[in-house]
Amino acid sequence: MSKSLQAIRGMNDILPEQTPLWRYFENSVARLLDGYGYRQIRMPIVEATELFKRSIGEVTDIVEKEMYTFDDRNGDSLTLRPEGTASCVRAVLEHGISGGGQVQKLWYIGPMFRHERPQKGRYRQFHQIGVEVFNLDGPDIDAELIVLTWRLWGLLGIRDAVKLELNSLGTSEARATYREALVAYLSARADQLDEDSKRRLLSNPLRVLDSKVPETQALLTDAPKLADYLDEASRLHFEGLKARLDAAGIPYVLNTKLVRGLDYYSKTVFEWVTDKLGAQGTVCAGGRYDGLVEQMGGKPTAGVGFAMGIERLILLLETLEKVPEEIARQVDVYLCAFGDAAELAGLQLAERLRDQVPGLRLVVNAGAGSFKSQLKKADKSGALFAVVLGEDELGQQVVGFKPLRGQGEQQNIAWDALAEHLETSLQQG
């Protein structure tokens, strides 16, 4: 027998039982972003490989070992996007919509691809909702991004479970001076470094700060601190951000070792982390990237943004049991019809109801079946009410209106009165 076909490791189906929670989450974020004046942009999933090399950085884990890269039939090297910022910058530049200092407040949603080792909260295809803002260089907009995520955590009921970590990386010049100091310090102690950090010391020394190895972390305790090398403008920017977060009452911790795994950041970087999900605890992360647009061939343009991992936030909602009860119900009414004539009348009645009650979630029984089996299906659908149509009802132009969740007795309702009766009953739940 041939081997059964399976989804690619680390790439998951999202089954019908799970999609209501996904939609609830996605709709909550979309409504929130609408409320702050952000507009959605949709970019392709595949881009030229060069785009990610130039933006994320050649010496990053993502570009070095995690990209899904292939040659297409023309021999062009293409990559499944590992993140959205690079594509968004490309799109904004290509369409000239950030030229002349035009402010753009954009958001996107979709799958991203990284060939990482799959585990809980870490997948090879995962989904992000990302936000990018162009041409605003002050700390007010950095603060707004954090304020709106804080509001989202409030709406979802998960504020107590997440913590904001904050750092400033300064300008690239300030970082270069710091890098020299860090390299000097670490080089003198290179024999005590783990293999990965030794390699990074040569290629991308700031990433040593990110090391998970305890001995390397111990070594870093007395290492030069990035905060001491910040240029004046970055320092003021960071103070401005902190003052706004204080004013908004948003708690944060300063983490001088927070450098992020992508090279394009400058000044503000932040991560929302939780200790409820195990090793993959960052649910949302981002920062400022004022040099990126220019680096990609555009005019100097300020940029700042973040992306949240949908899978991780869904996991967190489930772990904390913050899944709203009402999203479990997908169906309001189930229409059962017995016999050919009733089935035809049922079809007409159902379409009329859909005209009369906007947003009604009505399932019409398909595949006939006995009275008992149809009612069983009605119950299983989760509907609040069954509308029953048999020969008797047909003759009297009524339906049997049967509450399925213990809200009273079945009664006959005239066809003409059904829409109104249904609306009232649904309002009462």
Ligand code: HAM
């Ligand atoms: P990132 O930190 O690479 O940043 O990813 C953002 C978020 O995506 C992470 O915090 C995490 O929640 C989720 N995520 C990342 N990798 C995986 C994975 N393998 N499985 C599941 N979830 C994952 C960026 O992507 C930047 N583009 C964010 C940004 C936007 N910075 C500025 N603008």
